[in-house]
Amino acid sequence: MVPTMNESISYFIQQVINGLTVGSTYALIAIGYTMVYGIIGMINFAHGEIYMLGTYITFIVIAGLTLLGIESLPFILIAALIISMMVAGAYGFTIERVAYRPVRSSKRLIALISAIGMSIFLQNYMRLAQGSRDLAQQSIISGSWSLGTDEISVNLAYMQLIIFVITLICMVLLTLFISRSRVGRACRACSQDAGMTNLLGINTNHMIAATFVIGAMLAAVAGVLLGLYYGVVNPMIGFIAGLKAFTAAVLGGIGSIPGAVLGGLILGTAETMTGAYFSAQYKDVVAFSLLCLILLFRPSGLLGKPEVEKI
């Protein structure tokens, strides 16, 4: 049976939705990545690990609340968000103090190695604390909408929509925060000339710590949402997630927040379309070839400003 025109269109739209959701998950992690880079010019390799921590905290919060007999969905969601953002913020602050501040003034390579070390430490720390098996959480937000008419219909899961919307909200809030708020302005000043900013009466150490805390909180948001969406976690998920998010950030232009979202969406859609029309085996090949191509023709990424001397 040859699929009709309408079926092909529905299928295409369905795959676009799937791709945008995968892309949003990358974007959600990538905006934290890119923000830290944009402000202090340093790649925080432990970012994926904070995302992983966020998912663990979500599962613990849900288990705890269910044990207390609280089953109100919005309450669980908000409690999970607040608690994991707070805990992740504390982790972000500590990581900056322990792994980055002591090496900040030395060569970039040293800071990079320190970040990778931190990432390995956190992975194994969680492995010891929580075991290396997959922990699973049954979905608390399930179900989907069937959109469209009789001829063209697609499926949109509630979680897909929530992830998509929250990613956009995070992007807008973060952009506003950095361009409009007092702290945001101070952060940008630090990124341009930390020494001068210090002379003007702004404590650069505080600003950089704040950047890490906000970055970690964003990773925690991603951890909560993706934890609820996929429902499984193990200590290793941070690595692949971090790698994909880093790719998305580079693709969109590292340092640019809308760029991270765009990069994530493109990466997710490219992977999904490869799986949909070609073969799922090659989706990573296609995604990374795309990255190579874009970097060949636009070395600073899609929305990145061409800059010299940043890594």
Next chain:
Amino acid sequence: MKKTFQATLLSAAAASLLLGSSLASAASTIKIALAGPVSGPVAQYGDMQFTGAQMAIKRINAQGGVNGKMLEGVVYDDACEPRQAVTVANRIVNDNISFVVGHLCSGSTQPASAVYDEEGILMITAASTSPEITQLGYRTIFRTIGLDNMQGPVAGNYIATKVKPKKMAILHDKQQYGEGIARAVNQTVTDKGINVVMFDGINAGDRDFSAIISRMVREDVDFVYYGGYHPELGLLLRQSSEQGLDAQFMGPEGVGNPDITAIAGEASEGLLVTLPPAFEQDPRNADLVKAFRDNKEDPAGPFVMPAYTAVQLMAEGMKGTKSENPEKVAAYLRANSFDTPIGQVQYDDKGDLKAFNFVVFTWHADATRTEAP
């Protein structure tokens, strides 16, 4: 004069080294390495193997050990990673251990077995089902489990004669075990005229399968065979039920453990799994099953009894040859037949079991299984 003195000193040192090693080998215990995943995503299979092997060691020691010596199990963690498996194999060689129960994942058993064969160490795997492992003419490599090319046809025949799907999809995780078994199933069902509309690989560790599920929905797939392990199939099941794919799923023994239910929940109800027979329900094993239960251990894991058998075979081989020479024991294992918890064991020339049955089970949402109709 001085030179001769040095030479004497050197040879004395060498002699004492030799003495040291012979003293070590005359110790009063016989060490058996238990190599498998203690960590990593499939560590629960490692537990099954360790449980079975430790129980065998305990029971053999309680009956006076082997040739007047006690057995001692030493656990090595390979995390089911091929690279780490080679490191573990080399450590076992350095630790002067001549008997290995393991490894677990075919991908790590394969490179490790090359090391053992070269060093003349006897290895019996209780779980690796990839046929390639025993195809290189090794002399000291055995298994107490069947092969993928036995398991694949069992699954394929069941699909073709009982399920008779109209449109079937076969997916695998691109790893030695998963892809091997998926190909075996593909071969069997296409020979029997089943329409396989999709044969595709996914990445182990992937968490989003929406693209491939949408594709299966469009193709009207009514039966999916997945070659691989439970983390990916669990998510596939869960996302399929959320995205409205109405298909029957089936997998090999790598997916048949309670974690699939933890991940997929209700969606794991009715999953078909090929597993070794339920040895713990065999009346001849009642005594052994009771020993496991008294110990608060679960004898029902698919690799518990095979691991028990592996240790038992080593002990019988050492008793039968009155030696701890792994090559003599290997020859003895090939030449004789043994009565074990997994039934009568007889080896062919390659070190594979002459007969081993896989059985199709239906998995239930309370993490139990019943034999499939």
